[in-house]
Amino acid sequence: MKFNNRNVSISDKAKxxxxxxxxxxxxxxxxxxxxxxxxxxxDCIIGxxxxxxxxxxxxVNPETIIGENALIRSHTILYAGSRFGNNFSTGHxxxxxxxxxxxxxxxxxxxxxxxxxxxxxxNCWLHSNVHIGQKSTIGNFVFIxxxxxxxxxxTPPSDVCIGATIGDFSQIAVGTVLLPxxxxxxxxxxxxxxxxxxxxxxxxxxxxxxxxxxxxxxEMKSRETGKSHYPWPYNFSRGLPWEKEGFDExxxxxxxxxx
Amino acid sequence: MKFNNRNVSISDKAKxxxxxxxxxxxxxxxxxxxxxxxxxxxDCIIGxxxxxxxxxxxxVNPETIIGENALIRSHTILYAGSRFGNNFSTGHxxxxxxxxxxxxxxxxxxxxxxxxxxxxxxNCWLHSNVHIGQKSTIGNFVFIxxxxxxxxxxTPPSDVCIGATIGDFSQIAVGTVLLPxxxxxxxxxxxxxxxxxxxxxxxxxxxxxxxxxxxxxxEMKSRETGKSHYPWPYNFSRGLPWEKEGFDExxxxxxxxxx
Amino acid sequence: MKFNNRNVSISDKAKxxxxxxxxxxxxxxxxxxxxxxxxxxxDCIIGxxxxxxxxxxxxVNPETIIGENALIRSHTILYAGSRFGNNFSTGHxxxxxxxxxxxxxxxxxxxxxxxxxxxxxxNCWLHSNVHIGQKSTIGNFVFIxxxxxxxxxxTPPSDVCIGATIGDFSQIAVGTVLLPxxxxxxxxxxxxxxxxxxxxxxxxxxxxxxxxxxxxxxEMKSRETGKSHYPWPYNFSRGLPWEKEGFDExxxxxxxxxx
Numbered sequence: 001m002k003f004n005n006r007n008v009s010i011s012d013k014a015k016x017x018x019x020x021x022x023x024x025x026x027x028x029x030x031x032x033x034x035x036x037x038x039x040x041x042x043d044c045i046i047g048x049x050x051x052x053x054x055x056x057x058x059x060v061n062p063e064t065i066i067g068e069n070a071l072i073r074s075h076t077i078l079y080a081g082s083r084f085g086n087n088f089s090t091g092h093x094x095x096x097x098x099x100x101x102x103x104x105x106x107x108x109x110x111x112x113x114x115x116x117x118x119x120x121x122x123n124c125w126l127h128s129n130v131h132i133g134q135k136s137t138i139g140n141f142v143f144i145x146x147x148x149x150x151x152x153x154x155t156p157p158s159d160v161c162i163g164a165t166i167g168d169f170s171q172i173a174v175g176t177v178l179l180p181x182x183x184x185x186x187x188x189x190x191x192x193x194x195x196x197x198x199x200x201x202x203x204x205x206x207x208x209x210x211x212x213x214x215x216x217x218x219e220m221k222s223r224e225t226g227k228s229h230y231p232w233p234y235n236f237s238r239g240l241p242w243e244k245e246g247f248d249e250x251x252x253x254x255x256x257x258x259x
Numbered sequence: 260m261k262f263n264n265r266n267v268s269i270s271d272k273a274k275x276x277x278x279x280x281x282x283x284x285x286x287x288x289x290x291x292x293x294x295x296x297x298x299x300x301x302d303c304i305i306g307x308x309x310x311x312x313x314x315x316x317x318x319v320n321p322e323t324i325i326g327e328n329a330l331i332r333s334h335t336i337l338y339a340g341s342r343f344g345n346n347f348s349t350g351h352x353x354x355x356x357x358x359x360x361x362x363x364x365x366x367x368x369x370x371x372x373x374x375x376x377x378x379x380x381x382n383c384w385l386h387s388n389v390h391i392g393q394k395s396t397i398g399n400f401v402f403i404x405x406x407x408x409x410x411x412x413x414t415p416p417s418d419v420c421i422g423a424t425i426g427d428f429s430q431i432a433v434g435t436v437l438l439p440x441x442x443x444x445x446x447x448x449x450x451x452x453x454x455x456x457x458x459x460x461x462x463x464x465x466x467x468x469x470x471x472x473x474x475x476x477x478e479m480k481s482r483e484t485g486k487s488h489y490p491w492p493y494n495f496s497r498g499l500p501w502e503k504e505g506f507d508e509x510x511x512x513x514x515x516x517x518x
Numbered sequence: 519m520k521f522n523n524r525n526v527s528i529s530d531k532a533k534x535x536x537x538x539x540x541x542x543x544x545x546x547x548x549x550x551x552x553x554x555x556x557x558x559x560x561d562c563i564i565g566x567x568x569x570x571x572x573x574x575x576x577x578v579n580p581e582t583i584i585g586e587n588a589l590i591r592s593h594t595i596l597y598a599g600s601r602f603g604n605n606f607s608t609g610h611x612x613x614x615x616x617x618x619x620x621x622x623x624x625x626x627x628x629x630x631x632x633x634x635x636x637x638x639x640x641n642c643w644l645h646s647n648v649h650i651g652q653k654s655t656i657g658n659f660v661f662i663x664x665x666x667x668x669x670x671x672x673t674p675p676s677d678v679c680i681g682a683t684i685g686d687f688s689q690i691a692v693g694t695v696l697l698p699x700x701x702x703x704x705x706x707x708x709x710x711x712x713x714x715x716x717x718x719x720x721x722x723x724x725x726x727x728x729x730x731x732x733x734x735x736x737e738m739k740s741r742e743t744g745k746s747h748y749p750w751p752y753n754f755s756r757g758l759p760w761e762k763e764g765f766d767e768x769x770x771x772x773x774x775x776x777x
Contacts, residue, residue, distance in 0.1 A: 155747040
């Protein structure tokens with residue numbers, strides 16, 4: 001239904017891998033490289049030129065690299081000059097600006113807005129309507145829920161830009177704002193609608209406005225089981241690399257012994 | 260201006276009612292049924308195929324049913340497998356996923372994002388940029404204001420999915436987050452930017468973080484009138500079925516005697 | 519790459535200035551006037567007809583005036599009946615409804631949603647995903663950060679509509695909600711995720727839920743410099759008219775002596 005080559009435009013300076021599908025009304029600009037077996041759905045813009053394009057006659061679009069097996073849903077805009085690992089997927093209307101780097105197996109939800117100049121590890125899942133400011137650094141297996149905002153200017157407006165840093169396996173719940181320069185360790189959980197600044201050690205449960213470490217996530221108790229759901233990788237594996245062998249076994253094999 | 264049949268694509272497996280207008284650049288996919296006198300504006304996608312479409316050769320698009328007199332504004336994406344009552348309207352860039360059921364006279368604002376597997380009664384009005392998680396159940400005459408988020412996972416990430424339930428006539432003000440499994444009675448008012456969890460009885464005024472019942476909405480006093488604006492149907496009727504006869508008369512005739 | 523006249527539609531009732539570029543898939547409706555040297559990128563809708571268009575045979579699209587040197591990024595929808603000064607720019611997917619008036623040098627970020635019937639002065643910068651309700655009045659050099667919402671109905675739902683008013687040079691940080699009728703003076707700073715109502719005098723630092731004046735912004739101390747960053751125009755000038763001569767000199771020459 002979507003792949004009829006209707007109103008499609010592909011630059012002859014783009015390199016399209018084997019078995020790639022490109023949906024109707026989609027545009028692929030100069031110097032985009034798309035890996036094998038990827039799907040770019042309809043109405044997408046891949047390799048969106050940077051601001052200079054509008055004003056400089058000798059503008060050259062920087063390289064945009066999308067790995068294998070991508071699934072880019074409709075109306076997504078990926079700026080030129082970013083790099084996406086294998087199995088990258090987006091919901092509808094995602095916008096990602098230049099100089100963004102994503103590892104493998106990352107997923108972004110509808111309307112999510114990545115401001116560029118950011119780094120994500122592997123297996124990060126961002127839900128709908130997440131906003132990531134420039135200079136943010138996000139580890140592996142970090143999940144970010146709807147309407148979370150990462151900021152970077154401590155005294156707006158200024159020329160200072162200090163992003164947040166998030167450790168592996170941490171979870172940032174819905175509606176939370178991270179203040180500039182926030183550093184969150186590994187395996188933390190930030191509760192819904194918190195306003196978080198400062199440094200937080202591994203395994204922190206962080207809540208409130210201002211966000212404070214309330215306890216160790218391993219001390220949380222489920223009403224049903226009497227045990228903590230965290231570290232969550234022991235209790236959730238759908239779509240994750242330890243799905244079959246379990247987290248302990250996977251950790252040993254993948255250099256996460258200390259996590 | 261909008262209905263020139265320019266770059267329009269309509270599946271021959273779609274059923275289009277009488278006097279339906281379909282805007283330029285719009286796509287209607289397989290097994291969409293559109294009721295008489297509906298307007299689908301430009302750049303819309305109706306019957307967006309589900310995830311399986313990308314991966315299964317024998318994919319069949321489930322039925323999408325839109326009632327009479329719809330007004331779907333531009334860039335809206337309605338997934339296949341949902342059902343919309345009569346007089347359904349959307350703002351621009353609305354996204355509604357599969358297995359969503361809407362009664363009659365529902366209105367959704369710009370960028371609102373319905374995650375699917377949800378049920379809405381009649382006459383629900385959602386403003387701009389509302390996010391409704393899966394398994395939410397919303398009654399009749401419920402109005403939801405901008406940047407409200409309905410969540411469903413009590414210990415993210417997990418495989419548990421428990422949506423919120425909202426009773427008839429309740430109002431959820433701007434920027435509020437509803438935690439998983441929240442149950443709100445009838446005629447409640449949830450104040451702006453609240454973080455709400457738990458069960459709330461009919462006529463509750465709910466405020467704060469954590470959200471608490473502050474008082475009965477009928478005890479609120481307006482500075483101007485000295486009386487409560489709530490239950491609001493006595494004081495607001497524009498575009499509602501009791502506009503002419505008044506709420507008391509309408510209640511008797513429509514089975515809402517106890518509300 | 520963007521300006522190939524592919525699937526473009528321009529009303530013969532539109533007036534396009536000299537050296538204007540119009541991107542692929544863009545539509546310009548009746549009675550749009552675009553100033554010289556403007557760029558309307560791809561997939562935009564300029565002069566979106568008002569609601570009456572769908573229902574009245576004798577509908578005439580009101581005039582839409584865009585000044586010189588505009589840069590309207592892709593997927594932006596500008597309703598008919600609004601006026602934009604010179605050097606107006608938008609990010610992607612901005613929506614601006616009718617009867618909106620913008621001065622010169624205003625910039626709006628991705629997905630920002632202006633509900634119409636609003637007034638902005640000169641040099642206002644709105645970041646991503648800002649929501650401005652009807653009847654808001656915003657001065658000059660006001661910057662508004664992501665996920666800020668301006669509301670207007672004190673007792674939802676009602677027919678009352680009282681917008682917020684913001685004085686020159688004030689800054690509204692990320693995730694803040696302004697309640698109906700809020701009046702903020704000049705040179706104020708509203709902190710992140712605040713819930714703000716009432717009247718605030720010039721130079722207020724406003725924080726919290728409920729938002730309160732904490733101190734005078736001139737009394738704030740930077741850890742690095744020991745001095746206040748505010749009034750910010752003394753410490754930030756990139757892209758602003760006092761960039762070369764400094765704020766004091768510019769104030770004298772431009773009638774801002776008392777600011």
